[in-house]
Amino acid sequence: MFKSKTNILAALLAASAICAGAAHASYPERSINIVVPFSAGGSTDIVARVLANGLTKALGQSVVVENKPGASGNIAGDYVARSKPDGYTLFMGTSTSIANIALFKKLPFDILKDFIPVSQIAHTPLVLVVNNSLPADDVSGLIELARKKPGELNYGSGGPGTSQHLGGVMFSTMAKVEMTHVPYKGAAPAMTDLIGGSIQMVFAPLIDALSFIRSGKVKALGLTTSKPAPQVPEIPLISKTLPGFEVATWNAIFVPAGTPAAVIDTLSRKIAEVMHSPEIRKSIEQQGSEAIGSTPADFKAFLDKEVILWKGLVESSGAAAN
Numbered sequence: 001m002f003k004s005k006t007n008i009l010a011a012l013l014a015a016s017a018i019c020a021g022a023a024h025a026s027y028p029e030r031s032i033n034i035v036v037p038f039s040a041g042g043s044t045d046i047v048a049r050v051l052a053n054g055l056t057k058a059l060g061q062s063v064v065v066e067n068k069p070g071a072s073g074n075i076a077g078d079y080v081a082r083s084k085p086d087g088y089t090l091f092m093g094t095s096t097s098i099a100n101i102a103l104f105k106k107l108p109f110d111i112l113k114d115f116i117p118v119s120q121i122a123h124t125p126l127v128l129v130v131n132n133s134l135p136a137d138d139v140s141g142l143i144e145l146a147r148k149k150p151g152e153l154n155y156g157s158g159g160p161g162t163s164q165h166l167g168g169v170m171f172s173t174m175a176k177v178e179m180t181h182v183p184y185k186g187a188a189p190a191m192t193d194l195i196g197g198s199i200q201m202v203f204a205p206l207i208d209a210l211s212f213i214r215s216g217k218v219k220a221l222g223l224t225t226s227k228p229a230p231q232v233p234e235i236p237l238i239s240k241t242l243p244g245f246e247v248a249t250w251n252a253i254f255v256p257a258g259t260p261a262a263v264i265d266t267l268s269r270k271i272a273e274v275m276h277s278p279e280i281r282k283s284i285e286q287q288g289s290e291a292i293g294s295t296p297a298d299f300k301a302f303l304d305k306e307v308i309l310w311k312g313l314v315e316s317s318g319a320a321a322n
Contacts, residue, residue: 032089087260094250119253129221137219
């Protein structure tokens with residue numbers, strides 16, 4: 001009798017496992033949301049929408065971008081961390097998500113424990129752009145001007161802890177100048193105020209600034225990376241004036257911890273398929289970024305290095321969340 005019940009239980013468990021496997025194999029069965037931690041129109045939003053369009057075709061289900069700006073991306077992060085781990089709510093994390101670990105004394109979630117890394121999507125250099133009326137045409141000229149007007153020059157960013165904020169802090173520290181940080185809920189509104197003259201400069205993701213540079217609405221003084229960008233090879237490197245200066249940003253997809261492995265596998269494969277396609281790669285590169293599309297293992301290895309990098313950057317710069 002006991003043996004019979006044991007056999008029945010085993011059969012039920014096996015059937016349940018088969019059903020669960022079938023459910024995961026049919027993923028996705030409805031629309032998927034990519035939650036973006038910044039406002040619409042910024043670099044993270046642009047990359048997310050390119051990815052969403054590609055995934056909609058690749059998965060056969062609608063993939064929708066949902067913007068939840070605020071608190072340096074922590075509002076969106078907390079929202080996704082608390083969502084059901086079923087693969088239908090994705091988090092578009094950035095380098096800011098890692099910098100926040102060191103910037104904030106207390107966070108409502110742990111990006112390294114409450115999430116599973118799925119794939120790095122894109123890598124984006126920053127570019128120092130200034131208002132056209134600013135009497136500085138290169139990095140040396142800007143440093144000289146800032147020294148004459150300590151604290152009077154403002155630089156905007158997509159929020160405290162963003163690569164744009166830390167880029168400004170690093171610049172101030174290395175150039176030994178005093179500048180005032182003005183945080184926004186995304187790079188797009190910061191660029192709008194830069195053009196309007198409310199602020200004097202932005203360390204903007206190239207994807208945000210490229211069209212304004214080409215149209216002459218802002219002046220580009222230097223790139224924050226160690227090598228020139230193919231889209232704008234004429235823009236000099238800030239490191240030529242400030243040796244060792246280097247900072248960039250990236251975008252990536254995370255899912256809540258507990259998401260089934262089969263779902264993560266499907267997502268990572270389809271994301272790679274989208275990001276490696278010639279059409280998407282060209283679209284991303286034309287806008288100023290580099291398309292990636294990595295595996296979960298490769299992305300995890302990348303993250304481990306980024307935690308060390310951004311923690312060191314935050315600590316050495318003395319940056320803190322407002």
